[in-house]
Amino acid sequence: MLDFSKNYFELFGLPISYVIDADQLAERYLDLQRVMHPDRYAKGSEQERRLSMQGSIQINEAYETLRDPIRRARYLLSLKGIDMDLQKETTQDAAFLMEQLELREKLAGAHNQPDPCGFISTLMTDINRRITSLVGQMAVQFEAATPEQLEAAREILRKMQFLQKLRYQAESLEAELDEAL
Amino acid sequence: MALLQLSEPGQSAAPHQHRLAVGIDLGTTNSLVASARSGKAETLPDDNGRHLLSSVVRYTSDGVIVGEEAKAQAVLDPLNTIVSVKRLLGRGVEDVKTLGSRLPYQFQQQRSAVPRIHTVAGDVTPVEVSAEILKTLARRAERSLGGELEGVVITVPAYFDDAQRQATKDAARVAGLEVLRLLNEPTAAAVAYGLDHGSDGVHAIYDLGGGTFDISILRLKRGVLEVLSTGGDAALGGDDFDRVVAEWIMQQAGIDDSADHEMLRRLMRDACSAKESLTTAAVAPLLVDLGNGGFWEGELTRERFDQLVEPLVRKTLVPCRRALRDAELRVEEIEDVVLVGGSTRVPLVRELVGEFFHTRPLADIDPDRVVAIGAAVQADVLVGNKSDEEMLLLDVIPLSLGIETMGGLVEKIVPRNTTIPVARAQEFTTFKDGQTAMAIHVLQGERELVSACRSLAHFELRGIPPMVAGAARIEVTFSVDADGLLSVEAREKSSGVQASVLVKPSYGLTDSEIEGMLRDSIEHAAEDLEARRLREQQVAANRSIEALRAALADDGEKLLNKEEYQLIEDQLGKLVEVYGSSDHQAIKQQIDTLEKVCEFYVERRMNASVSKAMTGHSVKDFE
Numbered sequence: 147m148l149d150f151s152k153n154y155f156e157l158f159g160l161p162i163s164y165v166i167d168a169d170q171l172a173e174r175y176l177d178l179q180r181v182m183h184p185d186r187y188a189k190g191s192e193q194e195r196r197l198s199m200q201g202s203i204q205i206n207e208a209y210e211t212l213r214d215p216i217r218r219a220r221y222l223l224s225l226k227g228i229d230m231d232l233q234k235e236t237t238q239d240a241a242f243l244m245e246q247l248e249l250r251e252k253l254a255g256a257h258n259q260p261d262p263c264g265f266i267s268t269l270m271t272d273i274n275r276r277i278t279s280l281v282g283q284m285a286v287q288f289e290a291a292t293p294e295q296l297e298a299a300r301e302i303l304r305k306m307q308f309l310q311k312l313r314y315q316a317e318s319l320e321a322e323l324d325e326a327l
Numbered sequence: 328m329a330l331l332q333l334s335e336p337g338q339s340a341a342p343h344q345h346r347l348a349v350g351i352d353l354g355t356t357n358s359l360v361a362s363a364r365s366g367k368a369e370t371l372p373d374d375n376g377r378h379l380l381s382s383v384v385r386y387t388s389d390g391v392i393v394g395e396e397a398k399a400q401a402v403l404d405p406l407n408t409i410v411s412v413k414r415l416l417g418r419g420v421e422d423v424k425t426l427g428s429r430l431p432y433q434f435q436q437q438r439s440a441v442p443r444i445h446t447v448a449g450d451v452t453p454v455e456v457s458a459e460i461l462k463t464l465a466r467r468a469e470r471s472l473g474g475e476l477e478g479v480v481i482t483v484p485a486y487f488d489d490a491q492r493q494a495t496k497d498a499a500r501v502a503g504l505e506v507l508r509l510l511n512e513p514t515a516a517a518v519a520y521g522l523d524h525g526s527d528g529v530h531a532i533y534d535l536g537g538g539t540f541d542i543s544i545l546r547l548k549r550g551v552l553e554v555l556s557t558g559g560d561a562a563l564g565g566d567d568f569d570r571v572v573a574e575w576i577m578q579q580a581g582i583d584d585s586a587d588h589e590m591l592r593r594l595m596r597d598a599c600s601a602k603e604s605l606t607t608a609a610v611a612p613l614l615v616d617l618g619n620g621g622f623w624e625g626e627l628t629r630e631r632f633d634q635l636v637e638p639l640v641r642k643t644l645v646p647c648r649r650a651l652r653d654a655e656l657r658v659e660e661i662e663d664v665v666l667v668g669g670s671t672r673v674p675l676v677r678e679l680v681g682e683f684f685h686t687r688p689l690a691d692i693d694p695d696r697v698v699a700i701g702a703a704v705q706a707d708v709l710v711g712n713k714s715d716e717e718m719l720l721l722d723v724i725p726l727s728l729g730i731e732t733m734g735g736l737v738e739k740i741v742p743r744n745t746t747i748p749v750a751r752a753q754e755f756t757t758f759k760d761g762q763t764a765m766a767i768h769v770l771q772g773e774r775e776l777v778s779a780c781r782s783l784a785h786f787e788l789r790g791i792p793p794m795v796a797g798a799a800r801i802e803v804t805f806s807v808d809a810d811g812l813l814s815v816e817a818r819e820k821s822s823g824v825q826a827s828v829l830v831k832p833s834y835g836l837t838d839s840e841i842e843g844m845l846r847d848s849i850e851h852a853a854e855d856l857e858a859r860r861l862r863e864q865q866v867a868a869n870r871s872i873e874a875l876r877a878a879l880a881d882d883g884e885k886l887l888n889k890e891e892y893q894l895i896e897d898q899l900g901k902l903v904e905v906y907g908s909s910d911h912q913a914i915k916q917q918i919d920t921l922e923k924v925c926e927f928y929v930e931r932r933m934n935a936s937v938s939k940a941m942t943g944h945s946v947k948d949f950e
Contacts, residue, residue: 148937149937159941174941176548176549176551176719177940177941178937178940178941179551179719179721180719180940181936181937181939181940182933182936182940183719183721184748184808185508185708185709185720188478188508188710188711189477189478189507189870189874191871191874191922191925192922193922193925193926193929194929197929197930198933199748199808199809201933201937202748202809203748203749203750203806206745206746206747206748206749207749207750207751209746210745210746267652270652314739315775317773318773320649321772322779324645324649325779
């Protein structure tokens with residue numbers, strides 16, 4: 147049974163930090179799943195199966211959250227008492243918003259490109275690069291985590307959210323093109 | 328120790344006796360059953376030494392015939408002989424229409440969403456047809472292994488959606504089998520290879536079967552097989568190769584589209600054998616019976632065949648590309664690509680796949696058997712024949728899950744390639760003032776538009792207290808279990824009003840329908856329902872007794888005080904007593920009582936195992 151009151155960092159026995167040792171995280175994750183996964187209780191009682199499923203779900207959720215730089219930032223902020231309503235919050239950075247608009251227009255025009263799939267693929271690489279650069283900026287904010295820096299982290303997260311949404315849309319368009327083949 | 332004084336229940340299995348569990352590859356064209364014995368997994372042959380069972384079921388007025396004998400009659404009796412039923416499994420009447428107007432069956436016209444095929448033995452659903460195949464294989468295994476099966480692992484294409492998985496599980500229930508796990512076919516193949524090669528690294532599994540295509544990218548590391556991404560096409564396979572060849576023959580031989588069922592079946596058969604001989608030969612001669620006493624003679628060259636099927640083979644490379652990207656890997660990082668499924672025997676498939684992955688594809692385990700072998704290995708682990716040190720599988724959901732929001736758009740709640748089991752929640756709110764109900768439409772797929780995704784279920788949350796628009800907080804939780812099956816729950820947070828569904832898709836059968844089918848099939852087998860129930864409860868009781876004894880011996884004295892130990896032991900003793908009776912209800916009751924009494928102990932044991940894992944001690948350190 148898992149102690150659900152532990153935060154995700156405690157669950158994996160890791161220090162609370164934005165910069166994370168990915169190998170160590172993966173190792174702890176596997177150690178926990180090895181004992182908790184429902185496959186270990188396939189022939190167990192109903193209670194064992196239920197508990198192992200709940201525990202395994204929690205471990206997966208914790209792992210996905212800490213592994214993904216965007217979710218990890220949001221989680222860390224929430225541990226610091228900043229809960230964001232990302233559906234309502236949006237960045238006011240005009241230059242960034244302008245760039246987003248351009249990226250969005252590019253995506254919308256993918257249909258008319260000679261190689262739409264290749265075009266989307268390049269665009270996605272570009273989106274991923276932008277996210278990676280924000281991840282670097284985010285790490286700096288969490289080093290000392292002063293109130294000003296946490297506010298800055300929040301702003302970076304809003305931007306990450308934008309890019310992530312765009313990535314989803316690109317994926318959807320790509321799926322549409324694949325199906326048309 | 329006191330424990331040893333308890334009498335062994337009836338003819339129960341000794342604590343370390345090998346439990347019988349098998350892996351079943353329920354294929355579109357052929358099915359197999361395999362079992363792991365003395366460390367080696369093997370497919371099991373029938374009395375004639377054949378391992379492959381043709382997935383063909385023929386209904387006659389005096390019984391059901393499954394396999395080669397049924398297949399032999401497919402051309403003569405097309406309406407009562409069901410082939411490739413897997414293509415219909417978990418599909419709705421509407422889907423079946425789009426699968427091709429050339430399906431040679433008579434579908435029963437009715438309101439039900441589940442297609443029913445009319446045969447001389449009555450109307451049958453794809454679930455029942457599949458159950459016949461499962462039963463045949465289970466009987467073969469029980470004869471060959473000399474005992475009753477405790478459970479089965481059934482493989483499904485990774486790309487199977489929720490409805491298709493549910494239908495597969497339903498088929499097992501109708502066949503009277505306990506499903507330990509539904510296992511994705513490529514993952515099963517990886518298990519078979521992983522054991523054989525024991526090589527850590529990233530592997531691609533390319534699985535082209537009779538009717539489905541799957542690609543999976545997996546990482547094997549220190550005994551954990553982690554699926555990184557998966558993709559595919561649930562309606563693309565070797566049957567499609569046959570179809571394009573058959574169409575080409577029709578064109579060449581001047582056969583028009585109005586050809587009858589029998590003619591179409593013959594053409595498909597001829598096309599299939601031409602395809603098979605082109606695996607090694609450069610030219611396949613054709614002699615087509617035109618049905619009017621005349622014949623058409625011709626030949627199909629490898630070159631022409633390659634031209635015909637190339638677009639289909641290229642179509643499989645699209646999901647390959649996407650799976651790589653989802654796994655965030657470049658093609659160079661893939662160590663090797665493993666070929667699975669009979670259709671990977673086609674030389675052009677090998678050529679194009681090798682070209683794509685920049686490596687010569689591996690096919691050293693028979694591609695027809697590798698899936699069943701992997702399933703057998705996993706069945707052996709799940710049923711408890713192997714120690715905890717064994718391999719662990721971490722699989723993913725193949726398709727994103729979401730719900731319909733305003734404007735016919737899909738809000739994704741669980742994205743594809745998320746590791747299972749998983750639960751994700753999202754909050755929604757009301758749209759109108761005083762709104763007291765909310766319709767929830769569950770969808771599966773990658774597209775943004777509802778109309779382009781697969782509809783899995785509709786349900787309603789009622790009794791929301793009237794509030795102004797936007798004030799209610801409705802939390803929708805999606806849970807996907809280790810079989811990849813979804814359940815959805817909706818709850819209004821301020822009032823606690825709740826509604827939930829185990830997603831029984833629009834195309835599924837109800838529980839009572841399945842019960843009915845099970846009853847029919849038991850009656851058919853002239854078996855006594857009561858006797859069956861008793862046996863089931865005895866098996867369950869035996870399992871509880873064994874598991875609890877092993878647990879007590881392992882850590883009972885460490886985790887329990889004297890009174891607790893005594894309490895559990897008393898209830899265990901009562902179960903052993905009632906085990907020998909013929910009262911299945913009493914047995915069931917005592918199993919439930921025992922489990923209830925043991926709840927705190929089970930929790931302590933799980934806690935202990937988590938602590939052990941986290942302090943880095945292996946189980947051995949505590950012994």
